[in-house]
Amino acid sequence: MKLLITGACGHIGSFISERAHKIKKIKEIILIDNFNTQRYNSLFNLNKKKKFSFYNIDLSKKKLNNFKKVDYLIHCASHTNAQGSFKIKKEMYRNNLSCMKNIINYCLKNKSKLIHLSSTSVYGKQANIVSENDDHLLKPQSPYAEIKLIEENLLKKNRKKLKYITLRLGTISGVSKGIRFHTAINKFCFNASLNEKINIYKTAYNQFRPYLSVKDAFKMFKFCIEKNLFDNETYNVLSGNFTVKQIIEMIKKYKKNVKIKFVNTAIMNQLSYHVSNRKLKKRGINLTSEISQDIKETLKIFKSLKYK
Ligand SMILES: NC(=O)c1ccc[n+]([C@@H]2O[C@H](COP(=O)([O-])OP(=O)(O)OC[C@H]3O[C@@H](n4cnc5c(N)ncnc54)[C@H](O)[C@@H]3O)[C@@H](O)[C@H]2O)c1
Numbered sequence: 001m002k003l004l005i006t007g008a009c010g011h012i013g014s015f016i017s018e019r020a021h022k023i024k025k026i027k028e029i030i031l032i033d034n035f036n037t038q039r040y041n042s043l044f045n046l047n048k049k050k051k052f053s054f055y056n057i058d059l060s061k062k063k064l065n066n067f068k069k070v071d072y073l074i075h076c077a078s079h080t081n082a083q084g085s086f087k088i089k090k091e092m093y094r095n096n097l098s099c100m101k102n103i104i105n106y107c108l109k110n111k112s113k114l115i116h117l118s119s120t121s122v123y124g125k126q127a128n129i130v131s132e133n134d135d136h137l138l139k140p141q142s143p144y145a146e147i148k149l150i151e152e153n154l155l156k157k158n159r160k161k162l163k164y165i166t167l168r169l170g171t172i173s174g175v176s177k178g179i180r181f182h183t184a185i186n187k188f189c190f191n192a193s194l195n196e197k198i199n200i201y202k203t204a205y206n207q208f209r210p211y212l213s214v215k216d217a218f219k220m221f222k223f224c225i226e227k228n229l230f231d232n233e234t235y236n237v238l239s240g241n242f243t244v245k246q247i248i249e250m251i252k253k254y255k256k257n258v259k260i261k262f263v264n265t266a267i268m269n270q271l272s273y274h275v276s277n278r279k280l281k282k283r284g285i286n287l288t289s290e291i292s293q294d295i296k297e298t299l300k301i302f303k304s305l306k307y308k
Contacts, residue, residue, distance in 0.1 A: 002028045003225070004112070006059055007076030009033040012117070014042035014178030015214045016074060016221060021047040023222050030070060033077065034058040038070065040268055042156035042178035053147055060098035069110040072225050075103050075117060075194040083181050085144035091145055097153055100151045107162055109184040112229045114164040120210045120236060120275050121145040121281070122168060131276040132168070132234045152234060163230040169217060170210030170275065174294035175301060185211060185247055189295060193257045193302030198248070205245050210238035213289035223285050233279075239289050241274040241279035254299050268308065 003020060007013040008031035020029045028051040031043070035056060056063075059077050073091050077099050079085070079092045109112045121132045124139030140146040152166050173185040181190040185194070191198045218240045223229065252258050 001025045001032065001071040002115045004030045004032065004073045005056070005076065006032045006073070006099070008054070008130040009035065009039040009042035009178050010037065010076050010080070010088065011172060011176050011178050011180045012075040012214060012217055013074075014039065015174075015176035015218055016076075017042065017046060017052075018177060019218055021050040024226050026072075026074070026225070027051065029053075030067070031053070032057050032059065036079070037178075037180065039178040040175075042260040054266070059102050060095045062105040065103060065109075067106070071276055073103065073107060074115045074221055075100070075113045079116075080144070080180075081108045081169050082119075082142045082144040085142050086135055086184070089143040093107050093147060094302040096151065096275055097154075100154060103177075104154060104158060104162070104207075107164070111163070113228075114132075114162065115224055116151065116154075116155060116166045116275060118148045118166050118231040118234070119145060120168045120238065122149050122152070122169050123273060123275065129274045129276050130236075132236055132279050137273075155192045155232075159232045162232065164232055165224055166234040167220060167237045168275075169232060170212035170236075172212055172214050172217060173239075173288075173291050173298070175213035175297050176214055179298075184209075185291070185295060186298060188247060190229060190302075192251050192258050193305055195257075195259075195305075197259045199261050199263045200244055200248075202262045203265070206243050207263070208241045208243055208274050210236070210241050210275035211247075211291050212237055212287070213239045213291060213293075213294050214290040218286035219287060219289075220280075220285065226282075235283075236275050236277050237280060237287070238275055238277050239287050239291055242274075242291065247295075250295050251299070253292065254296050257288055 005027045031054045124141045130137045181187050188198045
């Protein structure tokens with residue numbers, strides 16, 4: 001069977017590409033990216049035993065009509081910087097929604113099963129714990145998160161004709177070939193490794209947020225394909241809920257002299273919440289990767305850098 005991965009050079013896409021051969025049933029893997037973030041290295045040394053091909057395509061401009069039917073599609077192509085999305089709001093709307101519509105049209109035409117990556121950043125209102133059906137707690141706090149919600153609704157509109165699953169991922173931790181450092185844990189590890197101050201949003205220090213190991217993200221995608229979980233439902237996907245303070249403590253376990261600076265942010269009014277993964281657990285999948293292990297591995301890639 002054929003798997004198409006969009007945004008294949010990105011952080012999550014490159015992690016899946018390197019391991020796609022472990023997914024039972026998958027014999028051929030098609031990768032697409034437009035090198036928007038220039039991570040050419042994500043294509044180096046892919047597994048020789050499976051049939052890989054790569055296409056340099058801007059999915060916001062070029063339709064996928066020429067591609068023969070694929071069985072599964074994991075859609076990772078997106079502008080992804082939530083904090084930076086205020087400055088490029090218009091472009092982010094254009095790029096991400098054009099890509100999404102292109103993918104939906106392709107899946108409708110070819111009956112391909114779609115894994116759609118949303119984000120737990122769609123939640124924004126105060127509650128002790130938020131779950132998938134708490135629509136009144138949906139309050140995106142950035143253009144990036146607003147777009148995720150629009151994408152989810154585009155899929156819901158087509159639910160009778162599509163087979164898909166929407167996964168609201170927590171913030172990703174862990175190392176991949178296409179690793180980026182603009183999200184919380186990775187950025188903190190990067191700063192600590194370069195002996196820089198870690199900028200922490202004042203309001204966020206003691207707030208709980210959901211995090212997801214990239215290993216658990218892959219486990220989830222593999223599960224969907226192998227168990228045929230395409231029920232047109234939305235699921236929260238996380239390895240655990242932690243405060244920034246707890247994350248910093250984990251970094252301090254492996255790195256001495258971690259320096260912190262408290263700063264303001266455009267996304268200030270978010271309140272503390274835990275995200276529930278009960279719905280997913282009921283489907284029989286348990287995500288158990290340790291965030292602290294990801295932190296250890298991320299710090300390790302910079303281990304040659306030494307400062308007095
Ligand atoms: N990383 C996280 O913490 C996180 C958390 C929740 C959800 N997500 C979602 O998961 C998906 C993948 O995230 P990521 O961290 O791998 O992002 P990333 O920024 O590392 O990768 C995105 C990739 O998409 C490509 N791309 C962007 N626009 C494109 C276009 N028009 N045509 C073709 N390729 C295009 C980029 O070149 C890049 O390689 C995104 O939808 C993101 O919103 C990520």
